[in-house]
Amino acid sequence: MKNILGIGTAGSNIVQQLSEYPVYKGYCISNEYSKTSKYKFALKTLSDPEQYEAMDFSKLHTWLEKIEGTCTVFLCGASDSSAITLRALEAMHLKGIKMDIVYFVPEVEVLSETKILHERSVRGILQNFARSGLFEKICLVSNVSLEQVAGSTNVYEYYKQINHVFTSTYYMLDVFKNTKAITSTFKRPKESCRITTLGLSSVSGEDRLFFPFKQEVDVIYYYGINEEKLKTEENLFRTITNKVKSKITEERKVSFGIYPTQYEDDYIYTEYFSPKIQEINIDTE
Numbered sequence: 001m002k003n004i005l006g007i008g009t010a011g012s013n014i015v016q017q018l019s020e021y022p023v024y025k026g027y028c029i030s031n032e033y034s035k036t037s038k039y040k041f042a043l044k045t046l047s048d049p050e051q052y053e054a055m056d057f058s059k060l061h062t063w064l065e066k067i068e069g070t071c072t073v074f075l076c077g078a079s080d081s082s083a084i085t086l087r088a089l090e091a092m093h094l095k096g097i098k099m100d101i102v103y104f105v106p107e108v109e110v111l112s113e114t115k116i117l118h119e120r121s122v123r124g125i126l127q128n129f130a131r132s133g134l135f136e137k138i139c140l141v142s143n144v145s146l147e148q149v150a151g152s153t154n155v156y157e158y159y160k161q162i163n164h165v166f167t168s169t170y171y172m173l174d175v176f177k178n179t180k181a182i183t184s185t186f187k188r189p190k191e192s193c194r195i196t197t198l199g200l201s202s203v204s205g206e207d208r209l210f211f212p213f214k215q216e217v218d219v220i221y222y223y224g225i226n227e228e229k230l231k232t233e234e235n236l237f238r239t240i241t242n243k244v245k246s247k248i249t250e251e252r253k254v255s256f257g258i259y260p261t262q263y264e265d266d267y268i269y270t271e272y273f274s275p276k277i278q279e280i281n282i283d284t285e
Contacts, residue, residue, distance in 0.1 A: 001022075001023060001024060001025040002023055002024050002025065002070075002072070002174070003024075003025050003027070003067055003068075003069065003070060003071040003072070004018055004019070004024050004025070004026050004027070004071065004072050004073075004074065005026075005027045005028070005029070005067065005071050005072070005073045005074070006026070006027070006028045006029065006030070006073075006074045006075070007029050007030075007073060007074070007075040007081070007082060007084065007085055007088065008029070008030060008075055008076060008079040008081045008082050009030055009031075009032055009076075009079060009081075010074075010075065010076035010078075010079060010104055010106075010159075011028075011029075011073070011074035011075040011076060011104070012028035012029070012030040012032070012074075013159065013160075013163060014074045014102070014104070014163055014166065014167060015027070015028050015074055016028065017160075017163055017164065017167040018167050018170065018171065021171050023171075023174065025039075026039060027039050027040075027041075027066075027067060028040050028041070029041045029043055029060070029081075029084070029088070030042075030043055030081070031043040031044060031045040031046075031081055036059075036063065038066070041059075041060060041063045043060075043081055043084070046080065046081075047080075048080055049080045049082070049083035049118055050083070051080075052080055052081055052083035052084050053083045053084070053087070055084070057084075057087055057091075060084070060088065060091075061091050064088060064091055064092060064095075065095070067092065067097060068095075068097065069097065069098070070097065070098045070099070071092065071097050071098075071099050072099070072100050072101070072102060073085075073088075073089065073099055073100075073101050073102070074101075074102045074104070075101070075102075075103060075104070076103070076104040076105075076106055077103065077105070077106075077118065077119040077120075077121075077122035077123050077126075078106040078108075078111055078115055078118075078119050080118075082118075082122055083118075083122075085122065085126075086125065089101075089129075089134075089135075093134060098136055099135050099136065100135055100136040100137045100138065100139070101126055101130065101135050101137075101138040101139070102138075102139045102141060102170075103122075103123060103126055103138055103139070103140055103141065104141050104142075104143060105119070105123065105140060105141065105142045105143065105211065105280065106119065106143055107143055107144050108120075108280060123140075124277065126138055127140075127195055127277050127278065128277070130194040130195060131192070131194055131195070131275065131277070133194070135194070136194070137194040137195070137196055137273075138194065138195055138196070139196045139197060139198060140195065140196070140197050140210075140211040140213070140278055141166055141197065141198070141210045141211055142210060142211045142212065142280075143162060145208075145209060145210050145211055145212065146162040146163075146165050146166055146210055147162050148208070149165050149199075149200060149208050149210070150162050150164075150165045165210075166198075166210065169198055169199075169200065169210075169269055170198070172222075172224065172267060172269060173198065173222060173269050173271065176222045176224065176257065176259050176269070177222075179259060181257035181258055181259050182230070182258055182259065182260060183237075183257070183258050184255070184256065184257035184258070185244075185255045185256055185257075186220065186255045186256075186257055187218070187253060187255045189217075189218040189220075189273040190217065190218060190273070190275070192275040193217055193218050193273035193274055193275050194273075194275070195273070195274050195275065195276065195277070195278055196271055196272060196273050196274070197209055197210050197211035197213045197271075197272050197278075198210050198269065198270070198271055198272075199269070199270045199271075199272070200267075200268065200269060200270070201221060201268040201269070201270050202266070202268055203223075203236075203239055203240060203243065203266065203268065204239070204243065207270050209270075209272065211278065212280070213272045213274065213278060214274070214276070214278065215251075215274050215276040216252060216272040216273060216274045217251055217252055217253065217273065217274055217275065218252070218253050218254075218255075218272070218273035218274075219247060219252060219253070219254045219255075219270060219271070219272050219273070220254075220255050220256065220257075220270065220271045220273075221244060221254070221255070221256040221257075221268060221269070221270050222256070222257055222259065222268065222269045222270070222271075223240060223256060223257065223258045223259065223266070223268050224259050224261045224263065224266060224267040224268065224269070225258060225259070225260065225261065225266050226260075226261060226262070226263060226264060226265075226266060227260035227261065227262065229266070230258070230260055237258075240256065240258065244256050
């Protein structure tokens with residue numbers, strides 16, 4: 001099973017959704033829990049990030065000891081409790097746990113100036129840590145981009161709906177990465193390309209990324225195509241190959257794999273990689 005850890009409310013909600021798939025073992029740290037258990041740590045509710053940074057870490061450190069091997073950490077930098085992130089990651093790193101990070105970027109324009117600065121700081125620090133090799137990689141996901149991909153949403157289930165866009169994609173990518181493709185041109189991304197995002201695509205359409213990504217140098221496509229369609233549709237391989245070739249530039253390498261599925265519809269996922277820090281331009285005035 002794959003270890004996943006959610007920090008804060010947003011990260012914990014993602015982990016709880018992913019834990020519905022039996023391949024994940026989910027752990028959560030949040031101030032919304034009243035009692036600590038094997039898989040949930042009840043964080044005290046404090047008033048600001050500075051208090052979380054200064055809190056007694058001994059109980060959380062002991063609780064984290066149960067996580068071993070590798071772990072993917074999910075969080076959003078807008079929450080005050082995300083201030084414990086660096087200390088939690090340091091404890092796991094010292095234990096020898098290999099980590100990658102999935103960082104959710106909130107709609108920063110509606111945050112207070114203090115929270116904007118805090119979110120920007122957390123996002124920048126984590127990207128630099130990934131670039132230095134402290135993490136395997138960091139995947140950036142924008143709530144605004146998820147909403148655009150989701151299409152119709154309602155207020156009551158807004159976060160559940162946009163989170164589902166991410167969790168279903170994340171799960172299927174894990175499935176494909178652990179399945180042998182019937183054909184592929186996969187290339188290992190450059191060692192320096194530790195900043196990533198995910199997205200959806202189609203055989204003939206444009207990519208719909210989960211973050212406004214820039215300066216990508218490696219792109220991978222995972223084609224989940226109905227098995228019968230793979231056997232009967234003429235020139236499908238050429239159509240896929242031509243789309244991939246159209247994305248290749250002098251700066252960008254592109255590879256792909258094709259997987260048979262029993263789904264009626266085709267599902268095409270993409271992963272972008274870059275060595276560059278990703279910024280978000282906002283107007284705070």
